Amino acid sequence: MALTISELARSGGVGVETVRFYQRKGLLRDPRPGGAGGGHRHYGEEDVRRLGFIRSAKAAGFILDEIAELLGLDASDDRARARQMAEARLEHLDREIAQLERARGALRRLAAECAGGRAGPCPIIAAFEEDRACARTASSRG
Template sequence: MGVETIRFYQRRGLLSTPKRSEGVRRYGPDDVRRLRFIKQAQAAGFTLEEIGQLLALDAGENRSAARDLAKKRLEQLDARIAELHRAREALRRYPNAQRVRRVLA
């Protein structure tokens, strides 16, 4: 992960800025876990704002609200997957429909 990405997350409040040691920022295991979580949540389709909410809920130990947010996102993903399957099937039928029209013409 690039330095600019990490600094962007810091500016967004998703990651704290570590103390410097000899002019170098030192990130600990908790920071690394947090960065991994952010990337995984992004891969699951969460926005940075939603990721911030998840992190805040987890820090406040309001895990039921975090689960609800994750469940909502899962439902959205399932709906999107169903939509993509319908689009895929429509595209699969398209070449066959063109052949039928040519034969009937």
């Protein structure tokens, strides 16, 4: 299999510039002779697999530096470090999910108050203005 850069990009669901960006970051190889200048890029199954891994790791929330480390771990079979990284990512996602669930609950309460149709300021706008005022007060103290 010999894919062009556009075919590789299409197979991975990304743009050509994304492939080039990953090459500059060292996540994907640059198949041109010498890695620069003219010449056509030709990619194979390993490149498709690696691009798929990068996309999956990004979807799981890993940043590019972590993805580069994971790719290196794949070559070294350091499963303990890969597991440690996955567990750290899970902890981070759990914190984000808890924060989003609190935000969802607060918005549900505010929407219910808003639906009550009482006169006066909108509870949603008032709550956000209050949050902004508290943040300004906290930043001026610290």
